[in-house]
Amino acid sequence: MSGRQRVLVLGGTTEARQLAGCLATVPNVEVTSSLAGRVRDPVLPEGEVRVGGFGGEAGLARWLVERSIHRVIDATHPFAATITSHAARAATQVHVPLLVLRRPAWVAGPGDRWHEVGSLQEAARILPHLGRRPLLTTGRQGVDAFAHLDDLAFVVRTVDPPDVPLPRRHVLLLDRGPYTLVDELDLMVRHGIDVLVTKNSGGHATAAKLEAARRRGIPVVVVSRPPLPEGVPVVPGVEDALAWLGDGHR
Known part of the structure; x- marks a missing residue:
């Protein structure tokens, strides 16, 4: 320069x-x-x-x-x-x-059960058809898009506590990546996770959850990038x- x-x-x-x-x-x-x-x-x-x-x-x-x-x-x-x-x-x-x-961006591979959507609101609409115990990893902003889903028992993982309404039935995990495959598998087994919700953030720090979902055979709702x-x-x-x-x- x-x-x-x-x-x-x-x-x-x-x-x-x-x-x-x-x-x-x-x-x-x-x-x-x-x-x-x-x-x-x-x-x-x-x-x-x-x-x-x-x-x-x-x-x-x-x-x-x-x-x-x-x-x-x-x-x-x-x-x-x-x-x-x-x-x-x-x-x-x-x-x-x-x-x-x-x-x-992340790209679906063999064995992935991805459902790609255009917004958090669309993710909330299809979620009840895919599972009952979602792991929500979309960040603290926008969690309120899922707040009305009273029949689902959420595990919500964010870095900081959300300042918007949360689903009535939820467990809040405050944590920051990077995450390992072993830890993600353990979390899914321990909480009985049967569907994952994520934004397509890309990168390696939080990609282990996708591999864990693939190995567990659970569907993944992926919000596409703007x-x-x-x-x-x-x-x-x-x-x-x-x-x-x-x-x-x-």
């Missing part, structure tokens, strides 16, 4: 932390990582960190100009659709190059993002 580069990484993911760590060692780069602040005790990346929203796309556009940001890399969670949309529009407004870093903004370049890994930063585009 030639000249001083100020890079904003929209983070909160493992890939975002890895990217910030790499950039923090580059002499001519100033990296700032932005976290939404929805996790109570986040794992912080190297370099400067800001926590909290920007105030919508207008606030983000203003911040990019005020801080003289040269590049933006959106390495947020695949389901952080709002910030991704705001970043795309804000970067266009102020003519700052934007890259989206997204880990590859679409990405049109016209924004997308890469699957940290090395690709580093290459984009060094390719001379401004």
Whole structure:
């Protein structure tokens, strides 16, 4: 990279932390990582960190100009659709190059019993037809989509306690990945899980639950990712993002 580069990484993911760590060692780069602040005790990346929203796309556009940001890399969670949309529009407004870093989605393999749906609400509609003891691993936001399913006995696993209504019959597990196959199998056996509900987050940290479900022969309700903004370049890994930063585009 030639000249001083100020890079904003929209983070909160493992890939975002890895990217910030790499950039923090580059002499001519100033990296700032932005976290939404929805996790109570986040794992912080190297370099400067800001926590909290920007105030919508207008606030983000203003911040990019005020801080003289040269590049933006959106390495947020695949389901952080709002910030991704705001970043795309804000970067266009102020003519700052934007890259989206997204880990590859999970893909069903032999032996998987996947039911792919477009939303949490759709997942809730089909769930009663698939099992009675669901393991819900969709994060704390949106758990209320399942709150009306009184006949099901849920095991809800989140990092932080949900601040929305929960199903009447539930066990709440507060835990953070990565998870091992042995642990996931043990959890499913111990709680009698007969259906898994997950977002298609991708990555290795939480993929063991899919293998465990395959081995147990239980169905999996998989919520598909929201679409990405049109016209924004997308890469699957940290090395690709580093290459984009060094390719001379401004």
